[in-house]
Amino acid sequence: MKIIEADFIYTPKGFIKSKAIAFTTQIEEIDTVETLKEKYPDAQTIQTKPNSVLYPGFINTHVHLEFSANKTSLKYGSFMPWLDSVIEHREDLVGACNNAIMQEQCNAMIRSGITTFGAISSFGNELEVCERTPQRVVFFNELIGSNAQYADMLYGDFTERVNASMSCEESSRITPAIAIHSPYSVHPIILQRAVNLAKQHTLPLSAHFLESQAEKEWLEYGEGELKGFFKKYFNTTTPVTTIPEFLHAFDSYPTHFTHAVQIETRGLEILAAKNHSIAHCPRSNRYLGCGRLPLEKLHDLGINYSVATDGLSSNDSLNIFDELRASLMLHQEIPIDILANKLIESVTSNAADILGLNIGRIEKEKSADFAVLTLPETPKREEEIALWTILHTKEVSSVLVDGEEIL
Ligand code: BEZ
Ligand code: FE2
Numbered sequence: 001m002k003i004i005e006a007d008f009i010y011t012p013k014g015f016i017k018s019k020a021i022a023f024t025t026q027i028e029e030i031d032t033v034e035t036l037k038e039k040y041p042d043a044q045t046i047q048t049k050p051n052s053v054l055y056p057g058f059i060n061t062h063v064h065l066e067f068s069a070n071k072t073s074l075k076y077g078s079f080m081p082w083l084d085s086v087i088e089h090r091e092d093l094v095g096a097c098n099n100a101i102m103q104e105q106c107n108a109m110i111r112s113g114i115t116t117f118g119a120i121s122s123f124g125n126e127l128e129v130c131e132r133t134p135q136r137v138v139f140f141n142e143l144i145g146s147n148a149q150y151a152d153m154l155y156g157d158f159t160e161r162v163n164a165s166m167s168c169e170e171s172s173r174i175t176p177a178i179a180i181h182s183p184y185s186v187h188p189i190i191l192q193r194a195v196n197l198a199k200q201h202t203l204p205l206s207a208h209f210l211e212s213q214a215e216k217e218w219l220e221y222g223e224g225e226l227k228g229f230f231k232k233y234f235n236t237t238t239p240v241t242t243i244p245e246f247l248h249a250f251d252s253y254p255t256h257f258t259h260a261v262q263i264e265t266r267g268l269e270i271l272a273a274k275n276h277s278i279a280h281c282p283r284s285n286r287y288l289g290c291g292r293l294p295l296e297k298l299h300d301l302g303i304n305y306s307v308a309t310d311g312l313s314s315n316d317s318l319n320i321f322d323e324l325r326a327s328l329m330l331h332q333e334i335p336i337d338i339l340a341n342k343l344i345e346s347v348t349s350n351a352a353d354i355l356g357l358n359i360g361r362i363e364k365e366k367s368a369d370f371a372v373l374t375l376p377e378t379p380k381r382e383e384e385i386a387l388w389t390i391l392h393t394k395e396v397s398s399v400l401v402d403g404e405e406i407l
Contacts, residue, residue: 001043002403005033006054006372008385011362012349015053015385023368025402030362049374049397053389055344056360057115057369057401058320059351061138062206062258062279064311065119065126068105069096074313078289079212080225086313087233093313094122099129105318106133110407112319113371113396116351116359118206118256118279120179120311124161131172134406136369138355139165140179140206143194146187146240155190162197173401175357180207183219183246184226184239191241191249199253204355206279207250210243210267211259212290219243243267250276256354258308259284261291268301277304277354280346282326284310295331299342306351307343320347324390340387368403371396 005020011030020033022040029036037045048054070093075085106129109117116136119126122144130137141161145154165176178198180186186194198205210216217224222238230236247270257271258279271278280293298305307327309318316322324343331339352360359367373396379385399407 001040003036003043004046006048006052008053010055023403026368027364027366048372051375051378052372055371056348056362057371058113058347060114060117060308060320061306061351062308063117065102066094066097067311067313068101069093070312076287080214082288102126102129109318110399111395112321114320115369115401131168134401136173138175138177138204140177142179142181144181144185146185148187151187151190177204182208183241188241195249206256209257209260210262216262261285261293268297272301272303279308280305281308281310282330284314287314296334304350305346306354307346321393340390344386370400372398
């Protein structure tokens, strides 16, 4: 048994003061430090610095580690030139991205308090690093391929990767999962097979969805900037699906849709009705000129969302606090205190519910995954702790996973 003390602890009932947590690999009890020490006299006590706030470990639901070598190769500013630059540089970037580079990015996430992340994997190259990192990883094997001719072959490769992630040692903390690349790039037949596979094994399911104006125009009218792309690379002039048909494929299985920036209110209502969730990646959306997700509508409709970094293919860091600060700046209409609290929820309890893991809340029997951060002074108004957390944290003070210190 261990005991950890902090000036403030973030719980489902809000920030509580002068309490401590007794834990093993899971949270056993929350009480005053005196009571816990009396009850567990042999427990090792961890005393955090003054003005520390103890959070459940933060969760980044959507990241592409295999693009971690990108710094200036990919073109930012607008979606289609970016996609063209991905096609041009993909091989070089993936080739340049070795285990050391990916592990360094896992470490950068740890330094920002990330104890769990969702890794979107196109080729399975990052499985070894994800097995070795001390964090939990939801390993999203990605399915891609709109051309019916190659669909069986691509689906076969995909199931091999799914099987490999299913056979990881339990100690690696890997949860196998499935990702659909996007509505425009996956043929409906293999899409349905992948959704059925997710249902059969109860695997988390995710899909990029309505990221750009170009995607929307292509899916709705078979027009726009993606038209030339499909003519050039696939010699086709019609999209493989429509927006309603794509969404319908996920009807009975709550799915984590990434971006959804270009979705209309009717689409959001469907997401709400079907218990789907959204990964909100504000810096990626800005860098690729995709627009702003209307978070206020998600709040009104009760759609669950997480703030996530996406990969370094469309970002400048995997630090979750950089992403939270960007979110604060972007959604100017939402009162800043309310937004700060919602954003913290989005990377803790909401993200845990989205990934279906027993983490994300400081509550009895949840896994003992913690991130401790230290504010520069005692907060003058305690109702603003979430805001000061986001504004003042570049890196956290310590991180624990399954009750063991990893930072
Ligand atoms: C496709 O298979 O349709 C596809 C692959 C990569 C990017 C876009 C589309
Ligand atoms: Fe992504």
